[in-house]
Amino acid sequence: MKAVRLVQVGSPLEMQDVPVPKIGDKDVLVRVKAAGICHSDVHYRAGTSPVRPLPMTLGHEVSGVVEEVGSAVRDLAPGDRVCLHYNITCGDCTWCASGNEQFCPTGLMIGHYTDGGFAQFIAVPSRNALRLPPEISFEQGATLMCASATAFHALRKSGLRAGETAAIIGVGGLGMSAVQLARAFGALTVFAVDIRQETLDLASRYGAVPVNACTANPVEAIRKLTRGRGADVAIELIGSSRTMHQAVQCLAPLGRAVLVGITSEPLTLDTYREVLGGEAQVIGSNDHLLSELPTVIEMARRGTLDTSQVVTRSIPLDASAINAALDGLEKYAGGIRTVVAP
Secondary structure (H helix, E strand, C coil), X not given: CEEEEEXXXXXXXXXXXXXXXCCCCCEEEEEEEEEEECHHHHHHHHCCCCCCCCCEEXXXXXXXXXXXXXXXXXXXXXCCEEEECCEECCCCCHXXXXXXXXXXXXXXXXXXXXXXXXXXXXXXXXXXXXXXXXCCCXXXXXXXXXXXXXXXHHHHXXXXXXXXXXXXXXXXXXXHHHHXXXXXXXXXXXXXXXXXXXXXXXXXXXXXXXXXXXXXXXXXXXXXXXXXXXXXXXXXXXXXXXXXXXXXXXXXXXXXEEECCCCCCCXXXXXXXXXXXXXXXXXXXXXXXXXXXXXXXHHHHHCCCCCCCCEEEEECCCHHHHHHHHHHHHCCCCCCEEEECC
């Protein structure tokens, strides 16, 4: 089969011919129908977040159709539409048993530590394949598996309560879901912070108050819009020390800043004025949980979470096209979400 793979850090991805993966008794083979290109893939290619082993097929937002099932699989059959949870874990360790499988010591993330979805086929344990309702397209289903699910997990970590205000810093693929989910969690006001007017316009259509960081200091703007109080929750989705600092600075007393974006830059805070004085919390959020995905999928099926406008482009399974999309993401350009459709 064809697969687009990271062969060397810092170099363009390459198309390779590789064997169709074999499946075990509890696995499923999925014919890939859509695989989202995430900003994390930019970090993988650049080496900011190391990939191992190389070469590796990238692509962790995946949906498709079951092609083959293992002999012990009873809940799925060939032809079923599915989307894939990207963390493959043991299911038996203390972390898995407690519902925190992202810390499983043998866990492997598809497209990061085991081959992902920039390919014609992918094999995963059957428990990682969730049914995709017919109301949701393959393209949208793929983005639910990272962009929406990671935003959902971050908001859960924030403890956002009904009646509070939220600031979403960075309204790309994750941020557009975060805006809608924050409203679904009960936020009265959601601020969307970005430098791209077209994404701010879309966030506005989803009910957010836009804050253009090119024309205003976002911290000052949020404080002005909240009459000096600040936001109860800030979700940082860009991955720079500057925007992480802004997430903390814009908080109201007892506010919670959740850091999701990946960066190797250190974060420096004025601990007394920015953390201790207002009893702020700075929270790290990584990945999401298998247990959260059914809720995310059902919210999308009902239309509470609308990702139809998030996928702005589909491209073929082609190394040049995928590298061009990654180049655009590296420059924070090229639309909200590009999806590979083999």
